[in-house]
Amino acid sequence: MVSAATRKSLLKVRVMDFITSTAILPLLFGCVGIFSLFKLLQHMRMKAYLRNAVVIITGATSGLGRECARVFFAAGAKLVLCGRNREALEELARELAASRVTEVQTHKPYIVTFDLADPGAIVAATAEILQCFGYVDVLINNAGISYRGAIIDTTTDVDKRVMETNYFGPVALTKAILPSMIKRRHGHIVAISSIQGKISIPFRSAFMDKTTAQGRRPMDVARDVLAIVGKKKKDVILADLLPSLAIYLRTLAPGLFFSLMASRARKEQKSKNS
Template structure:
């Protein structure tokens, strides 16, 4: 009887091993999808995560269009990339630059035309530019809330909608947006920022469903804190600059790791990527599965802070 059972089980074991091997091969093939020669547009490319994405995608052989408000800083990134050894035999391309302010709606359509003139198409659009906020809602003027929304929400969707028709016409392209863990959970004294990221999540979730028929993937990347100047440059209740490096930001993700995660998401055509530690990940599920407890925790946090916290 033992021989019969063993003999009967062996084919199932071998089949399972075979399926596992095939799955691993499939995953590796997806991971290895090349961006060599692809036209990749990156907003907010002069510093922080945008600059790291420029480095990673340039090293992967992409044709870059770097966007930002400061022409000199963008050109400095171009020079740094040109001088950077890649250690690869693949062809490298000198990045192009397009200077514009994403928060100014009247500049976006013109910028989209300039972007398309660089290479005639856009294969990957990475909406990265953004601004953070620290403030008490009671003290925050509505104009500050609007300014954050202009940069974090209206700017990215305006650029996306300006470039989308060319992707639809070609039935090819990939849209990526760098959101935040705060696009999934709301934290006290981050109202404008969290609201803008919640709006981004909803908009691009809708877009993903609507453009699937055109074979255009949409990826939302939601990191936790990243070691950038985001908190230093954040606006406060009166519109002034926060100017403080939060502890959570200083000890956050290395932007190089996040940039590599973005590249991997593009290669895999991932839909929704969360880059966060255990506590934020648990908080996301808690907000959905046990909202009453989540709200109590956030209320307790708000009582402890009373004002924007230097985390």
């Protein structure tokens, strides 16, 4: 004979089984639905923000800058393509104009040619852009130059040139654009750098590359940049698993890290000299 306490306990178990079996799936689907709705609203907000936004891209003639131009153009932004090679910029502008974008209204890219190592040219370029558009929504500091060589063989002139183009130039451009953003209390500044800004690598003492993302396709990184601007994130590492692990390896096992990087650099140097 089953006691009342046992029957009560069995009833509780059955009730819990029923609730679990009937409620867990709706709850799960509900959570998935809410998350999907959140992502959709976030995507719509990003597209709305970038539509008709004035976006400056330095180093737009190749690599990541070129891919950023493509994705921001497709998002409906008003592009300002910057670089030293006007012919390459005009070619990119024609390519963008010829691309078929049906989702949003696109705008003819505006071209500004200047050298980031020339402070006077930066001031003149900024004045031209602000006179044309009146404001800037997004500044993407992408331009940069690269150099590979042993530190003992790297002249100070090379160091100065790299720093002028990769650091002081973007800083000067940012300072020139910033007052207009502060006045409007609105704007985004994107500083694209290499993973080598967080870890040092042998034979790259003068290197501050801003055009690659360690093994990822430029188009993939460009889409990530678009998403970062839309979601208003502050600091993001855009890299595949291996380069990301390199950051932790540099911290946890610096000896092993430098040994691997030095070996790789010596092989590349030997191949280059042969």
